[in-house]
Amino acid sequence: VSDVPSGDERFESFFELAEPRLRRALVAAYGVDAGREAAGDALSYAWEHWDKVRGLKNPLGYLYRVGQSSTRRRKTPIVFARPDGHDPWVEPKLAVALAGLTERQRLAVVLVHGYGWRPAEVAEVTGLRVPTVQTHATRGLARLRHALEVHNHAR
Amino acid sequence: MPDDLMTEVRTMLDDGAAPITLDELSDHGSLATALPIRAPRRASWIVAGVAAAAVVVIVAAFAIITTGEDRQAVATFASASVDCAPSPDANLQVFLPLGATDEQIEAARVALAQTPGVAVDRYLDHQGAMSQFACIFANNPGLVGSVSATDLPVSFAVKSDSVDDEMIARLKATPNVTAVYTPADWQTHVDEERAGEVDPTTPYQP
Numbered sequence: 001v002s003d004v005p006s007g008d009e010r011f012e013s014f015f016e017l018a019e020p021r022l023r024r025a026l027v028a029a030y031g032v033d034a035g036r037e038a039a040g041d042a043l044s045y046a047w048e049h050w051d052k053v054r055g056l057k058n059p060l061g062y063l064y065r066v067g068q069s070s071t072r073r074r075k076t077p078i079v080f081a082r083p084d085g086h087d088p089w090v091e092p093k094l095a096v097a098l099a100g101l102t103e104r105q106r107l108a109v110v111l112v113h114g115y116g117w118r119p120a121e122v123a124e125v126t127g128l129r130v131p132t133v134q135t136h137a138t139r140g141l142a143r144l145r146h147a148l149e150v151h152n153h154a155r
Numbered sequence: 156m157p158d159d160l161m162t163e164v165r166t167m168l169d170d171g172a173a174p175i176t177l178d179e180l181s182d183h184g185s186l187a188t189a190l191p192i193r194a195p196r197r198a199s200w201i202v203a204g205v206a207a208a209a210v211v212v213i214v215a216a217f218a219i220i221t222t223g224e225d226r227q228a229v230a231t232f233a234s235a236s237v238d239c240a241p242s243p244d245a246n247l248q249v250f251l252p253l254g255a256t257d258e259q260i261e262a263a264r265v266a267l268a269q270t271p272g273v274a275v276d277r278y279l280d281h282q283g284a285m286s287q288f289a290c291i292f293a294n295n296p297g298l299v300g301s302v303s304a305t306d307l308p309v310s311f312a313v314k315s316d317s318v319d320d321e322m323i324a325r326l327k328a329t330p331n332v333t334a335v336y337t338p339a340d341w342q343t344h345v346d347e348e349r350a351g352e353v354d355p356t357t358p359y360q361p
Contacts, residue, residue, distance in 0.1 A: 110164055
């Protein structure tokens with residue numbers, strides 16, 4: 001997260017680094033459709049207000065909140081349905097199990113365990129505290145395993 | 156197995172939500188009315204003048220036909236029906252760090268009071284925080300008994316003219332402030348605490 005350029009860096013450079021992080025965080029929280037839409041809204045906001053955004057201390061955290069505001073306005077259901085033509089080996093219950101977690105648990109599990117973010121990085125973007133992220137990551141993973149009847153507790 | 160599970164999660168989410176391209180940003184053109192800060196207007200002076208006049212007329216009409224109570228458009232903890240609210244009339248709760256000194260608390264109070272559009276409604280000391288905690292966990296006296304008042308952070312219930320992202324960011328930037336809760340944030344937090352999804356030994360952490 002700290003690699004995100006600021007100051008006079010060009011928007012395109014910022015976009016390249018911010019897009020995957022914002023999209024993944026908002027998709028984890030709000031589902032594939034609503035999350036992607038929210039990330040698009042947030043990045044568009046950054047584009048329209050680049051002079052302001054580039055001067056922010058934590059632009060990703062700010063834009064994450066912009067994305068959150070966007071989802072509140074749209075009120076799109078949280079859905080993790082797999083796209084058409086998906087790989088057949090993906091666990092069929094996974095979408096439902098993921099949707100069954102709380103928003104914070106999904107954020108922590110997906111970003112920490114799924115994408116390898118450090119808890120501090122999750123905290124910086126989402127505004128949660130590091131211990132809170134760790135707690136949600138642990139509990140969320142346990143709930144996900146339980147829902148999918150995965151009994152290997154390695155890691 | 157968790158690695159396999161997480162690989163599946165990544166596959167599902169990355170396949171479902173493809174990367175956003177720069178070209179797509181123009182498709183989000185309705186943002187000016189949707190997001191916290193409106194985009195700069197490029198309307199002519201004439202159009203801007205007409206718009207300003209219309210706003211004046213609408214505001215004046217609104218002021219004439221509404222009571223003072225009706226004009227308070229920002230949801231308060233009471234109007235949002237939040238359980239165990241810090242103050243019915245406030246619309247934000249601003250938390251200070253655990254162990255905040257009297258000087259830090261006073262400095263935060265002054266800073267909040269000096270923030271345009273913000274008025275401090277109530278200070279919740281450790282005992283006030285304990286009352287809130289006891290309200291949340293009214294059905295779990297064992298848990299309430301295991302926590303002492305000084306384990307909980309003090310806070311201010313404040314009345315703010317707005318509760319948008321800019322205001323929240325501004326309040327979060329206030330010295331010695333660790334978290335800012337809207338009524339919606341608060342109810343979510345209460346629900347999560349009651350469901351055991353937040354560590355009750357570290358309550359009220361954002």
